Amino acid sequence: MDEKRKRILIIGGVAAGPKAAARARRCDPGAEITIVEEGSFLSYAGCGMPFYIGGMVEKHEELMATPAGVVRDVAFFRNVKDINVLTGTRAEAIDRKNKTVRVTNLATNETYDLPYDKLVLATGSKPVRPPIPGVDLAGVYTLGNLDEARAVRQAVEQVARRVVIIGGGLIGLELADVLGTKAEITIVEMMDHVLSTLLDPELSILVERVLRGKGVQLILGSRVERIEGDGNGAVARVVTTAGSFDADLVVVAAGVRPRVELAREAGLDLGETGAIKVNEYLQTSDPDIYAGGDCVENTHLISGRPVYTPMGSVANRHGRVIGDNVAGGRDTFPGVLGTAILKVFEMNIGRTGLSESEARRLGYNVQSFICPAPDRAHFYPGSKPIIIKLVADASTRKLLGAQILGPGDIGKRLDVAVAALSMGATVDQLASFDLAYAPPFSTALDPLTHAANCLRNKLDGRARSINPLEVKKRLAAGEDFVLLDVRTPAEFNEVRLPYPNVVFIPLGKLRERAKELPKDREIIVFCKVSLRGWEAQTILASLGFTNVSFFEGGIAAWPFELDTSPRQS
Amino acid sequence: MDEKRKRILIIGGVAAGPKAAARARRCDPGAEITIVEEGSFLSYAGCGMPFYIGGMVEKHEELMATPAGVVRDVAFFRNVKDINVLTGTRAEAIDRKNKTVRVTNLATNETYDLPYDKLVLATGSKPVRPPIPGVDLAGVYTLGNLDEARAVRQAVEQVARRVVIIGGGLIGLELADVLGTKAEITIVEMMDHVLSTLLDPELSILVERVLRGKGVQLILGSRVERIEGDGNGAVARVVTTAGSFDADLVVVAAGVRPRVELAREAGLDLGETGAIKVNEYLQTSDPDIYAGGDCVENTHLISGRPVYTPMGSVANRHGRVIGDNVAGGRDTFPGVLGTAILKVFEMNIGRTGLSESEARRLGYNVQSFICPAPDRAHFYPGSKPIIIKLVADASTRKLLGAQILGPGDIGKRLDVAVAALSMGATVDQLASFDLAYAPPFSTALDPLTHAANCLRNKLDGRARSINPLEVKKRLAAGEDFVLLDVRTPAEFNEVRLPYPNVVFIPLGKLRERAKELPKDREIIVFCKVSLRGWEAQTILASLGFTNVSFFEGGIAAWPFELDTSPRQS
C-alpha cells in the first residue's frame, strides 16, 4: 500500500457512501478509496423498491443501473471510478487512535484491519421490527434493503391475496398503492391518521378517503398485539386492538432507526434523535470521521432543531458534501426541510417545512390557509385539482411550511415552497414570484400565488377564515350558525354538505337575497374551494353582517360527510 | 351619484383591469367601481386563444368562464362583484385637472365624461402589424383579442391548408403547435433563430429541430417583403427575402406594442421601452393614476433595468396590487424576471431571468452550464429528458437565469429557478435546496441540483467545459483536437457525431485504454449528457493529460449534425 496516498475509507454502500466515494474520486484523483458493505448489493435505489415490488420496474438490476444501462457493481466502481468495494464485508469496530477499522469478510469469516486517513460512516438505517409475538413468522417482511424487496416481490407473486401493512406512513402507503390492484390491503396504523408525521389531520383524512375509495381497509388508532401463524410457521392473521385481520403476507413499515452501533462504540457523539451528530461539514465529533445519510441527524432549516429525516435525496446531498471534504474541500450542508413526496393511487402528496401541528408545538404564532385550485388553466384539457395548505409565522410573515395534495401537479408547487423556505421568504415575497404561466402548465396566478395571497388576506385581518376541523367541531358541539353554500345550482345538485344548518344562495344572487339571512347569527360561508366563500364574506360584510367567516378549502377539501345522492333543485 | 363614495375608474376590461376591479371591490366594499372597455368581450384568457384556435378549447365562452362555469359578462360583474362595466365604450382622453375621462359609446357615438378619484390604465397592448404591402388582405390576421381569435379559428376550419406564420416567437410557435396537424405550416422569422428573445441560440436550434421534425417549414433570418393576393382580395402568398411561400391563411405574430396613446396625451411619463412608466406601487407620474398589465414597463429583478414583458400572469399580479392601492392600501410590485413558458409539440420550453446572451450584453462576468438529465428516476415509467441551462454571475456566484426545455417536466424546475432568482440565491444555495424526491416525481438529486452542482464545478475551476457552439466553431475552423466519445457501444451504434476527429472509448475502458490517446493534442470529451464527459475529464487529468475539457450537454443537447445511420460496432 502506497503510504503517500490519502486513504478514504467508507462504511456503507447504498447511497451516501457511494456518492461520497464518487465525489471524492473526482475531487482527488490520487486518493485510495475503499467502500465496505456487508450486503451483496451496491449503489441501488432503495426508493425504487416499492415500484419494483409492484412490477412497474421489472428487474431489480434496473434499480442499480445508470441511465445508460450499466449496472453499478464492484467492477463498475473499480473500472469507472477507481474505487475499491468490499462487499460481504462487515465493519466491526473503529480504532480511532490507530485510525483503523476492523472488518470481517462474511464469506470466509476472516477479520482484518483497514487503515484510514478519513473515515466515512454511511451505515444507513434499519426498519423497526417491533417486538410483537409472531413478527418472525414466515410471510412477515420488512423493506430495508434489496434482498428484502426481492423476497416481498416473490411473496406477492406467489401467495399474496390478503396483505396487511403495519404502518400508515410513506412506505406503507406506497406499498398499498403498488399492491392495491393485486391484493386486498389492510393498513394498521397506531396513530389516528395515516401520514401523521407528514400532514395535518384534515389533509390526512383526504388521503384516507382515497385509500378507502380504492378498497384499502384502514385500521387507525390501533396497535398490533400479535401476529399469528397457520400452524406450519406461516403467517395467518394480524391481531390488533381493533380486531383480527387475515393475512398471507405482512409487511412491517413502521419506520426506520439509524444504525449507530459502530459510532456509539467508537465514542462518537449521538444527537438527541439517537442518530449520529454531525456539524455543517458533516464531521462527527472526531474531525477525521464524517457521517451522512440515514445514520445521521439533520438540522431543520426552519426550527433550527435536530431532526431525523432519512431520505435518499438527503443521503445523496450529504454524500457530495462529504466527498468534497474528505478530499480536502470545505463544503457545507445547511440542513433539511423535512421535504417528502409520494403518490398514492391517483393522489400526489407532498410536504415541506413545518406542518401546522408541528409549528404550534414549537410555539410559533401560527397562521395557516387551505387553498384548493386547478393545477392549470381550467379550460385546458387535463387540468386537475390540487389543495395547498400554507403555514406561516404571523409575527414575521415568513413561510413555515407547505402541504400539497391532489391528482394535479403538486410537485412543482412543493419545490417552489422548498425554495422559498430555503431562502427565508415571507408569504408576501412568495406571492410576488414571477412564476411561469401558459395554460398547459399553470393558471395566470399560480395556485401557490393564490394560496399565498389568501394567507396574506388572513394575516392582514381581511379574511376571516377557519379550518374545516373547527367547523366540524362546532357542528358536533351543536353550535348555532348558518353554513352558507354560495355555489351554483348545478354544483349544489351534484354534492352537498349534509347538515341541517346549510342555506343555499348562489353567489350571483347573494347581494339581492342577503336579506333572507339572519343578522344575529354567525354565518360561515363556503363554496367548492372557498374562493367564492371569501368573496361572499366581503359582500356580506358590506351589507352590514358583522359575524361572517368562510371555511377554508370548501367542498373540495371537506374531510367529512358529503351528500352525493341525486337531487333535483 | 353619491359624492361620498370613492370613484375608481378602470380603462381596459381583459386581465389587469378586471383583476384590479375585483380586488378593489373586496378591499373597499363602498367604492363605486367602473370598467370601460371598447370591445365586447370581457375578462377572457387571451393566453388560451391558441388552444381555442386549435380546437382543444371548444367554445370561446370557456375562455371567459369561471371554473364553476359562470361566464364573466357584464351581468356577472354587476351581480357578483358590484362592478359597473361599460362595454363598447372607448376612453378618448383624460382630463387630469378635473379628474374625468372622456368616453364614447361606440354604438350610439354619444360622448360623455366619467369622473374618477382613482384612475387605472389597463389598456393593454396591440399586435404589431408591420407596414408591408398586402398586410390588409383578407386572410391576413393578427391575434390580439378574442374577435381576432374567432376569425382565425373560422378561417382555419374553412380554408386553411397552408398557413404562413410571420414571427417565430412564443405566440407564433404556440400557433404552429396547435395547427401543426391541421395544415402545412411555414414560419418566417427575421432573426436567425426562433424564440431569439427567450433562449440562447444553441437551445433555439433544438426547438427548431422539433419544429422541422413535425414538418414545419422554418424560414429564418428572412424578412417578409410583401403579401400577395389572388386577385380577389384574398391572400395567396408571402414573399420574403428567402423566397415566396403559398398561403391561404397568414397570421402576423410579430410581437405587441403597449397602448399608451391615452397616457401620452395626458402627459404621463413613458419609459424607455415606450410603455407607461410606473413606480413600485404601480402609480404613473400622476399619483391618482395607476397603470398595469401590457401597457406598462416593468423593472427586471436581476438587471434592475426597465423591460417590456407583456404577460397575462404579470397583468394579474399588477391588477391585484393596483386593486389594493386604489382602495387605500400600499402594496408593492417588486418586478419581473421575464419568465415565459410554452409547449411546442412534445417539447416544453421555459426561461426566466437573464439568458447568457443578455447577461453578456449587460456586462456580467458570466458563467453558464448546459445540463441534460431525466426528469424523474430513469427506471420509473414515463421518465423523460429535460435540458437545463443555468447562467450565473461568476463574481457573486448568484444565479442570473435559467432556460429549460425538453419533453419532460420543465415547469417545476423553471418555477424553482424563479423562486431562487426572486430571493437572490447563489448557485451554491440552489444546490442545497431540500427538493422533493420520490421516483414518480424526480431523481434523488433533482436535475436542477445537478445543474447547479455542474455550474459550481465550473465556477470552482474544477470542470473545464465548453458550450456546443464553441465546439462547432472550432470544428468549422478546422482546429486540431480529439472529440472523445465515452458512451457505451450500444449508445454509439444508435447515434454518433459525424466528424473525423471522433475517437470512441467507453468510460469503463478509459483508464486502461487512455494510452491510445495523444498527450499533445487537446481532447474534448462528451457522452450522452456529458456527465461521463465530466468524469472522463477527471480521469484523464489524473492520468497526466493536461489539455482536456468536455462539451456541455453531450449528444442530448448537441444542436448540429448527428449520424443515426445503422451501424454494427
Ligand SMILES: Cc1cc2nc3c(=O)[nH]c(=O)nc-3n(C[C@H](O)[C@H](O)[C@H](O)COP(=O)(O)OP(=O)(O)OC[C@H]3O[C@@H](n4cnc5c(N)ncnc54)[C@H](O)[C@@H]3O)c2cc1C
Ligand atoms: C421502501 C422505501 C422507499 C423509500 N422511498 C424514498 C423516497 O421516495 N424518497 C427518498 O428520498 N427516500 C426514500 N427512501 C429512503 C432512502 O432509500 C434512504 O434514505 C437511503 O437509502 C439512505 O441511504 P444510506 O446510504 O444513507 O443508507 P442505507 O440505504 O441504509 O444503506 C446503508 C448500507 O450500509 C451497510 N452497512 C451498515 N452498517 C454496516 C457495517 N457495519 N459494515 C458494513 N456495511 C454496513 C448496510 O448493509 C447498507 O447497505 C425509501 C426507503 C425505503 C426503504
Ligand SMILES: Cc1cc2nc3c(=O)[nH]c(=O)nc-3n(C[C@H](O)[C@H](O)[C@H](O)COP(=O)(O)OP(=O)(O)OC[C@H]3O[C@@H](n4cnc5c(N)ncnc54)[C@H](O)[C@@H]3O)c2cc1C
Ligand atoms: C395568443 C396569445 C397568447 C398568449 N399567451 C400567454 C401565456 O401563455 N402566458 C401569459 O402570461 N401571457 C400570454 N399572453 C399575454 C396575455 O394575454 C396578455 O399579457 C394579457 O392579456 C394582458 O392583459 P391586459 O389586461 O393588460 O391587456 P389586454 O389583454 O391587451 O386588454 C386591454 C383591453 O383594454 C381595452 N382598451 C384599450 N384601450 C382602450 C380605450 N382607450 N378605451 C376602452 N378600452 C380600451 C382593449 O380593448 C383591451 O380589451 C398571450 C397573448 C396572446 C395574444
Ligand SMILES: CC(C)(COP(=O)(O)OP(=O)(O)OC[C@H]1O[C@@H](n2cnc3c(N)ncnc32)[C@H](O)[C@@H]1OP(=O)(O)O)[C@@H](O)C(=O)NCCC(=O)NCCS
Ligand atoms: C450513483 C452514485 C454512485 C453517485 O455517483 P456519481 O458519479 O456522483 O453520480 P451522480 O449522478 O450523483 O453525479 C454525477 C456527477 O456528474 C455531474 N452531472 C450530472 N449531470 C451532468 C451533466 N449533464 N453533464 C455533466 N455533469 C453532470 C454531477 O454534478 C455529478 O458531479 P459532481 O458531484 O462532481 O458535481 C450514488 O449516488 C449512488 O450510489 N446512488 C444510487 C443509490 C441512491 O441514490 N439511493 C437513494 C435514492 S433512492
Ligand SMILES: CC(C)(COP(=O)(O)OP(=O)(O)OC[C@H]1O[C@@H](n2cnc3c(N)ncnc32)[C@H](O)[C@@H]1OP(=O)(O)O)[C@@H](O)C(=O)NCCC(=O)NCCS
Ligand atoms: C378573474 C378576474 C376578473 C379577477 O377576479 P378575481 O375575483 O380577483 O379572481 P381570482 O381568481 O384572480 O382571485 C380570486 C380571489 O380569491 C382568492 N382565492 C383563490 N383561491 C381561493 C380559495 N381556494 N379559497 C379562498 N380564496 C381563494 C384569491 O386570493 C383572490 O382574492 P384576493 O385577490 O382578494 O386575494 C381577472 O383576473 C380576469 O379578468 N381574468 C381573466 C383574464 C385573464 O386573466 N387573462 C390573462 C391571462 S390569459
Ligand SMILES: [Ca+2]
Ligand atoms: Ca419512494
Ligand SMILES: [Ca+2]
Ligand atoms: Ca399561451
